[in-house]
Amino acid sequence: MQSVQVCAIQMISGPVVADNLQRAKLLIAQAAQAGAKLVLLPEYFAMMGQTDQDKLAIQETFGAGPIQDFLAAAAREHDIYLVAGTIALRSEHATKVKNSCLVFDPAGACIARYDKIHLFGFDSDTEQFCESNTIVAGDAVVTFDTPFGRVGLAICYDLRFPELFRQVDGVDIWLLPAAFTATTGRAHWEVLLRARAIENQCFVIAADQGGEHPSGRTTYGHSMIIDPWGQVLNCLASGDGLVVAELKASQMQRVRSSLPALSHRVLSLPASD
Template sequence: MQSITVAAIQMVSTPLVAQNLAVARHLIAEAAQAGAQLIVLPEYFAIMGQQDTDKLAVQEVFGVGPLQDFLAQAAREFGIWLVGGTIPLRSELPDRVMNSSLVFNPHGECVARYDKIHLFGFDNGVERFCESDTIAPGTQVVTFDTPFGRVGLAVCYDLRFPELFRSVGEVDIWLLPAAFTATTGRAHWEVLLRARAIENQCFVIAPNQGGVHPTGRETFGHSIIIDPWGKVLSCLPEGEGVVLAELKASQLTRVRSTLPALTHRIFK
């Protein structure tokens, strides 16, 4: 791994795609100007609809569409690695989309795609969420190689399934864009993210939606960057903004050599 400055973008996305893209571009520019070479947007950055079905109206075919054009252009313009949180891509199932995280290199080329595997389901009598009503699940864990190390992709609810992270061997940086609810976030967000960083001895970059949305939905925020020892390097509690940190290759090497837990695994 090589040391790199990274950014997690926190948003409070609305049902208006154009408005969300304008905010995203402003925050990407801010992060790039601050020296970030890898920038990660949150889940649903482009749209948080009045209804869950609203995202069906802006779905795109993989490789074609204004959301993908926006990401490619921003990556080229700022010369960065850009991860488009998630956008809705067409699936083979009627009335369902893939909730997909796309990675663009500094040339604006899409070099990785991950379709969210675990779909959130929650009902406490007050709040109810059922992503499987409008989303088709992915099936493949995705990692990709960069000049700064091996990177893995996961999304939001995937955080609760440690076997996903362990299934692909050693990864230097895990990216986890999310729209974690305030209810579950207060209880589990940081502790689960730190656990994934500690047990996989890797950096974790987790940009979240962060506030009360026009729809009334409340997301937890606390976009966060964590080192392989489980130390929080930077965090933004709420509202729109940029979370910046330097990921030091020496820290990754130190943790893995001092406590070589990954080489001590018995069950694989």
């Protein structure tokens, strides 16, 4: 791994795609001006609709579409790796989409795609969520290589499943775009993020939605960057804005050499059927 400046972008996306893209464009430019070479957008950055079904109206075919064109152009313009939160991509089901995280390199080429594996379900006295009503789950863990290290992709609810992060070895940085609810975020967001960083001795960059949306939904925010020792390097509690930090290769090397827990692993994951 090489040291690198990175940025997690926090947004409060609404139902109008053009407005969200305009805000994302400004924040991406600010991140690049701050020296970030890897920039992460939050889940649903292009639209947080009034209903879960609203995202079906803006779904794109993988490899073509105005949102993907916007992302490719932004990556090229600013010479960055741009990790595009999630966008709705067409699936094999007419009434469901894939919730997909796309990675664009500094030339504007899409070099990785991860489809969210774990679909959020939550039912309390005041809130109900069931992503499987509108989303088709993915089935593969995805990593990609950069000049500054190997990067892994996960999305929001995936955070609760540590086995996902152990499916592949040699990941230096895990990225997690999210739209965590305020209810679950207050209880679990930071502790889970820090746990994933500590147990995998890697950096974790998490970009969340962060405020009250026009639909009435409130997301938790607290986008943050965490080092392999579990220390929070930077955090934004609420509102839209940037979380910038330098990921120091020497820090990860120091943690892994002084406490070589990854090489002390005894139990392996059970074989899947």
